[in-house]
Amino acid sequence: MNEVMDPKSVGPRIRMMRPNLTPLEAKVVDSVFGRRDFSVETALKDVAETAGVSEAMVVKIAKKLGFSGYRDFRQNVADYVRVSDAEMHDELSPDDSGAEIVSKVFRASIQALEETLAIADVAAFERAADFIADARRRDLYGVGGSAQIARDVAHKFLRIGIHASVYDDAHMMAMSAALLGTRDVAIGFSHSGATLVTLEALQIARRRGARTIAITNYSHSPLAEAADVVLCSTARGSPLLGENAAARIAQLNILDAIFVLVAQRDVKSAEAALVRTKEAVRDKRRG
Structure with missing residues (x-):
């Protein structure tokens, strides 16, 4: 270096x-x-x-x-x-006051965001946005907390008329991946980059010719090696929070950036879909 x-x-x-x-x-x-x-x-x-x-x-x-x-x-x-x-931020301690806990948790997330931004590969963001915008099918794979991030992403994309399917079951992941082709994209979510079922699904999708994207904390993990594009979050470990809590915030922000980049590629269509989806749920609110 x-x-x-x-x-x-x-x-x-x-x-x-x-x-x-x-x-x-x-x-x-x-x-x-x-x-x-x-x-x-x-x-x-x-x-x-x-x-x-x-x-x-x-x-x-x-x-x-x-x-x-x-x-x-x-x-x-x-x-x-x-x-x-x-x-x-000092490490969290069971003896911390409520104010100290709130402050330390927020600081950990802020640091994760700043460090994730510092390592951000803008070219990888742009490439991922192209894959998603141009895809016929967009299948998202993750288990546990990673599945929740995938669902948040699918929800955001649906608001602008971009359909994405989330799979968190090993058999469903494998079947989904086996049906993908060269016009499709598969996105694997795994903090460790070593979650076996997610890795296997991404590998199947890649063998079928689909574009593959990995959302992970480790750029040299097995999941990253199975992806055409790797988007990395980062967070320090903590005895109480671990790495996952702050890394989850960073991953959500990574996908927020991808969401905006995808919407930017067809602003008129995204805006029209946003209006329609907002109107569709307006009557579901009280008052």
């Missing part, structure tokens, strides 16, 4: 590489990020001793993460730590 990146993007880019790391390598990275005193002055020997590994291992990990060496890694991580500390 041998370059100074946008400081806000350093942590997310390293987190996205975690699926490529061994447990020991991940432990070394965690020990670095667990240090509040990490700076451009932190010696390689100090990092190695703290993590209980050799200096050569630390250099190897730095290169595996895409840096030219330890100094490149140290400079970028130190910049990220400095920026993050200025905005840092």
Whole structure:
């Protein structure tokens, strides 16, 4: 790499590489990020001793993460730590007051949004919007919380006349994917990028010639490898919230941006559909 990146993007880019790391390598990275005193002055020997590994291992990990060496890694991580500390939210604690909990949860989401924006690949957003706008069928796959994000997306698209189907059952996903073709798009939602049923559905869709999009937290995950376009969210972990809570907010914003990009491709049609769908539900409201 041998370059100074946008400081806000350093942590997310390293987190996205975690699926490529061994447990020991991940432990070394965690020990670095667990240090509040990490700076451009932190010696390689100090990092190695703290993590209980050799200096050569630390250099190897730095290169595996895409840096030219330890100094490149140290400079970028130190910049990220400095920026993050200025905005840092303390970890949630069972002893927190109501006001502290509300503040920390909001700050975690704000940080996830800012870091997701820092790593956003605008070309990938545009390509995904093209796939969705031009598709004959749009099938969305996800389970658990990811299925809820998919339903939110389908709801938004329906408002502007873009039909999308959501599948959260393994058999239904597989059958849906098997019926897709070159004019269709399949979108897989998985925070980990390793949810087996979602991965299998996207792989089937790809074999059938459909365009594939992955919405995930890890750019090097199995789901990402099965996709033509990868849109990544990012969020720090937390003992109480985990990564998923804040990452979900980031993923919803990613899809909001895609929604607007798709609508932009045929504004008149989107506006006309929006008027009709608003009128259709107006009588369903009280008062």
